[in-house]
Amino acid sequence: MMPTTIPMGGLGLTxxxxxxxxxxxxxxxxxxxxxxxxxxxxxxxxxxIVALYLMAxxxxxxxxxxxxxxxxxxLRAAESEHLIERFFYAITETCLAFTVFRDDFSHKFVALFxxxxxLKSFHWLADYRVDYMERSPIITRLFHIRIASLLALLSTIDxxxxxxxYYSTMSMGASVQLVFGFEYAILLTVAYNIGVKYICHxxxxxxxxxxxxxxxxxxxxxxxxxxxxxxxxxxxxxxxVRIHTFPLFIIRPMYLTMKSFKKALQDTLxxxxxxxxxxxxxxxxxxxxxxxxxxxxxxxxxxxIVNSGVKKLPCNHLFHALCLRSWFQRQQTCPTCxxxxxxxxxxxARPAAPAAPPQQQxxxxxxxxxxxxxxxxVAEHQERARQRLAxxxxxxxxxxxxxxxxxDQQANPAARGEALPPVPPPLPxxxxxxxxxxxxxxxxxxxxxxxxxxxxxxQQQPGPSSSGTSTSTPVTPATASTSTASSSAxxxxxAxxxxxPAFLPPFPGMLPPPTAPADxxxxxxxxxxxxxxxxxxxxxxxxxxxxxxxxxVHAALVQMTQYQQLMTRLDLEYPLPPPPPPPAAxxxxxxxxxxxxxxxxxxxxxxxxxxxxxxxPTVTTASTAxxxxxxxxxxxxxxxxxxxxxxxxxxxxxxxxxxxxxSDVGTPxxxxxxxxxxxxxxxxx
Amino acid sequence: MAGRALKRLMAEYKxxxxxPPEGIIAGPTxxxxxxxxxxxxxxxxxxxxxxxxxxxxxxxxxxxPLSPPKMQFTxxxxxxxxxxxxxxxxxxxxxxxxxxxxxxxxxxxxxPVQSVEKILLSVISMLAEPNAESSANVDAAKLWRxxxxxxxxxxxxxxxxxxxLPPL
Numbered sequence: 001m002m003p004t005t006i007p008m009g010g011l012g013l014t015x016x017x018x019x020x021x022x023x024x025x026x027x028x029x030x031x032x033x034x035x036x037x038x039x040x041x042x043x044x045x046x047x048x049i050v051a052l053y054l055m056a057x058x059x060x061x062x063x064x065x066x067x068x069x070x071x072x073x074x075l076r077a078a079e080s081e082h083l084i085e086r087f088f089y090a091i092t093e094t095c096l097a098f099t100v101f102r103d104d105f106s107h108k109f110v111a112l113f114x115x116x117x118x119l120k121s122f123h124w125l126a127d128y129r130v131d132y133m134e135r136s137p138i139i140t141r142l143f144h145i146r147i148a149s150l151l152a153l154l155s156t157i158d159x160x161x162x163x164x165x166y167y168s169t170m171s172m173g174a175s176v177q178l179v180f181g182f183e184y185a186i187l188l189t190v191a192y193n194i195g196v197k198y199i200c201h202x203x204x205x206x207x208x209x210x211x212x213x214x215x216x217x218x219x220x221x222x223x224x225x226x227x228x229x230x231x232x233x234x235x236x237x238x239x240x241v242r243i244h245t246f247p248l249f250i251i252r253p254m255y256l257t258m259k260s261f262k263k264a265l266q267d268t269l270x271x272x273x274x275x276x277x278x279x280x281x282x283x284x285x286x287x288x289x290x291x292x293x294x295x296x297x298x299x300x301x302x303x304x305i306v307n308s309g310v311k312k313l314p315c316n317h318l319f320h321a322l323c324l325r326s327w328f329q330r331q332q333t334c335p336t337c338x339x340x341x342x343x344x345x346x347x348x349a350r351p352a353a354p355a356a357p358p359q360q361q362x363x364x365x366x367x368x369x370x371x372x373x374x375x376x377x378v379a380e381h382q383e384r385a386r387q388r389l390a391x392x393x394x395x396x397x398x399x400x401x402x403x404x405x406x407x408d409q410q411a412n413p414a415a416r417g418e419a420l421p422p423v424p425p426p427l428p429x430x431x432x433x434x435x436x437x438x439x440x441x442x443x444x445x446x447x448x449x450x451x452x453x454x455x456x457x458x459q460q461q462p463g464p465s466s467s468g469t470s471t472s473t474p475v476t477p478a479t480a481s482t483s484t485a486s487s488s489a490x491x492x493x494x495a496x497x498x499x500x501p502a503f504l505p506p507f508p509g510m511l512p513p514p515t516a517p518a519d520x521x522x523x524x525x526x527x528x529x530x531x532x533x534x535x536x537x538x539x540x541x542x543x544x545x546x547x548x549x550x551x552x553v554h555a556a557l558v559q560m561t562q563y564q565q566l567m568t569r570l571d572l573e574y575p576l577p578p579p580p581p582p583p584a585a586x587x588x589x590x591x592x593x594x595x596x597x598x599x600x601x602x603x604x605x606x607x608x609x610x611x612x613x614x615x616x617p618t619v620t621t622a623s624t625a626x627x628x629x630x631x632x633x634x635x636x637x638x639x640x641x642x643x644x645x646x647x648x649x650x651x652x653x654x655x656x657x658x659x660x661x662x663s664d665v666g667t668p669x670x671x672x673x674x675x676x677x678x679x680x681x682x683x684x685x
Numbered sequence: 686m687a688g689r690a691l692k693r694l695m696a697e698y699k700x701x702x703x704x705p706p707e708g709i710i711a712g713p714t715x716x717x718x719x720x721x722x723x724x725x726x727x728x729x730x731x732x733x734x735x736x737x738x739x740x741x742x743x744x745x746x747x748x749x750p751l752s753p754p755k756m757q758f759t760x761x762x763x764x765x766x767x768x769x770x771x772x773x774x775x776x777x778x779x780x781x782x783x784x785x786x787x788x789x790x791x792x793x794x795x796x797p798v799q800s801v802e803k804i805l806l807s808v809i810s811m812l813a814e815p816n817a818e819s820s821a822n823v824d825a826a827k828l829w830r831x832x833x834x835x836x837x838x839x840x841x842x843x844x845x846x847x848x849x850l851p852p853l
Binding site: 131 | 689691693695696697700717720780796797800
């Protein structure tokens with residue numbers, strides 16, 4: 001179909017159409033003998049008209065070929081490929097346009113559309129050619145002459161046709177000319193765009209150094225032209241809908257235009273951001289820095305000279321500012337090490353001080369939802385593990401149920417937590433810094449960050465362990481349990497308050513942690529949402545990772561502690577190891593300090609030391625070591641150990657079940673018996 | 686002064702001509718258009734592609750090196766990470782946004798640090814060690830995983846055909 005694609009077929013077509021036309025004319029002249037009657041005859045005979053159409057088509061093709069040869073020479077493969085593709089679409093759209101204007105269909109109409117198609121394809125070719133300027137090292141004078149004259153010609157034709165369309169629409173009312181006027185207006189913008197590109201490339205070619213702002217000018221031109229085009233399409237759409245019908249044939253080009261306009265807009269914004277960052281965030285590289293580093297810019301592979309706009313990224317990599325800028329329009333990472341250059345910068349970048357604190361609050365606000373989810377998952381897993389464990393230690397569990405029922409009010413909710421394990425508690429997260437002043441132990445104390453299973457762990461213990469304390473001290477069971485519970489109670493609020501801010505910055509050397517939240521009062525909803533967006537994701541991810549690490553570390557520590565305890569007892573107290581119940585004091589310490597999950601607050605530590613002071617020194621060291629860090633994960637350790645090692649699961653079972661701290665009690669039967677007795681007497685009181 | 690991309694491509698061409706790495710020959714198809722290159726790659730030693738010489742075509746975008754070039758072998762090739770039409774599927778040729786196989790981390794994607802030389806070296810190492818996890822040619826990947834001997838036979842046949850030798 002195109003002049004370029006029919007080298008052999010073109011010749012045949014030309015011959016055929018010439019012969020046919022000659023035949024038609026000869027026939028007409030032979031029949032009518034005179035000029036005027038022959039013309040009338042030809043116009044009335046359909047076969048003759050077809051032959052003449054073919055001839056006109058051939059002539060158009062030949063003219064197109066000639067013009068192509070004049071203005072472009074030989075087309076490159078990529079060019080003709082693109083051209084054929086777009087030409088095909090253009091023909092489809094033209095056919096669609098024919099259907100809209102079927103009332104106006106005439107010879108002139110077809111001819112006008114053919115002209116439009118040819119002009120369009122020449123615009124496209126000019127566009128490709130100008131783009132090619134950037135690629136080829138050899139730009140001849142002929143190239144410039146061709147492109148310049150072609151552009152002048154195309155824009156002149158466009159302007160003339162737009163004028164013509166305008167006047168004919170004004171004088172004769174809306175007709176097909178409206179479509180043409182609009183199409184040529186679009187083509188005019190295209191020609192303008194090509195012209196600007198050509199000028200920019202031309203200037204760039206004649207400069208010694210690369211022209212810094214070329215990309216920017218091109219981008220703005222594209223944006224501007226895109227805007228004009230979108231406006232034209234919208235106006236045309238409205239007019240067409242009002243006058244004729246919905247113009248189906250402009251949908252595709254309109255969509256493409258809008259898409260490219262959107263892209264241009266995004267590019268412009270990105271570019272502006274990149275330029276802004278470049279000017280404000282990254283320092284110029286100094287001479288020493290240039291000398292120390294390899295002074296070749298990795299992006300353009302050219303030497304970097306001091307004062308030629310060399311920038312240093314936070315990761316100490318050096319680049320040309322311009323190279324870096326064009327890269328940052330695509331991606332905000334260091335080309336060498338892929339450091340996200342935007343990430344660490346917002347804090348220093350924003351001078352506005354009031355913006356900073358609310359920004360830091362965001363993680364705290366955003367975290368709980370995710371944390372709760374995570375913890376609930378862990379809790380579920382934990383529950384399953386615990387149930388297995390409980391089934392294995394069914395006997396001790398039975399015994400526990402008894403004290404749970406008999407225990408006083410403070411122990412009771414905790415015991416209930418043990419009795420109804422599968423309900424994951426609605427976790428209150430006092431992370432917003434709200435302390436819990438008047439402490440009444442809620443069913444599930446507000447341990448700030450401790451996962452539910454970890455929260456439940458201490459709750460299993462108060463009943464038995466408090467009574468364990470009672471045996472080691474001369475106090476009656478009831479008071480003992482009360483005192484222990486209250487001691488744990490006193491530990492909890494302090495620990496909670498201390499732990500909530502302390503959890504987030506657990507490791508030094510990480511990014512600055514969110515500090516205690518201020519109030520969100522002065523912020524509008526939009527600001528909050530904006531703040532939330534990025535910060536929240538980061539912090540959520542970080543928190544997730546941290547709590548995973550936390551749980552793992554605790555599990556390891558607990559296992560270690562239990563192993564230590566076991567070994568200590570085996571070595572010191574039992575030459576022949578029966579199932580060793582760990583000291584109740586350990587349990588108490590564990591229980592108390594669980595309230596301070598990941599960080600050993602001074603409150604927790606002192607409480608634990610105080611409560612463990614009565615037991616043997618070896619055990620105390622072991623338990624304190626465990627108490628400082630480990631306890632919060634002991635159940636998770638139990639879950640693991642219940643499946644893996646019987647050694648570590650045994651102490652946990654007994655820690656949960658056995659109330660007795662007396663080391664001379666050997667068998668589980670003995671333990672049970674004593675416990676029963678103790679609780680019977682306790683409830684009697 | 687020519688465009689940025691052109692300058693960089695010229696620099697790379699110069700570099701490749703002056704210090705050609707072993708087993709690689711590459712250069713523009715013609716001097717008028719530096720954005721289409723031809724490359725010849727030697728099959729890595731000690732693999733079933735040993736001694737083979739594989740021609741490939743590299744097409745660079747206008748904004749090279751900000752966007753990666755496209756690489757396509759112009760001979761028949763049978764490899765898990767090369768499409769049957771010769772297009773090479775290798776992570777450093779993918780810009781960070783796209784992820785056709787859905788497995789690549791952005792750390793191994795295209796960045797301006799890469800160059801023609803590095804691409805071709807990566808392709809050579811890819812020839813030596815196919816990644817069957819992300820197969821562009823499923824048949825080849827399957828054969829490579831399940832029937833290594835057959836895969837190597839096929840590869841050797843291919844090597845002979847690239848050298849215009851009659852099949853064994």
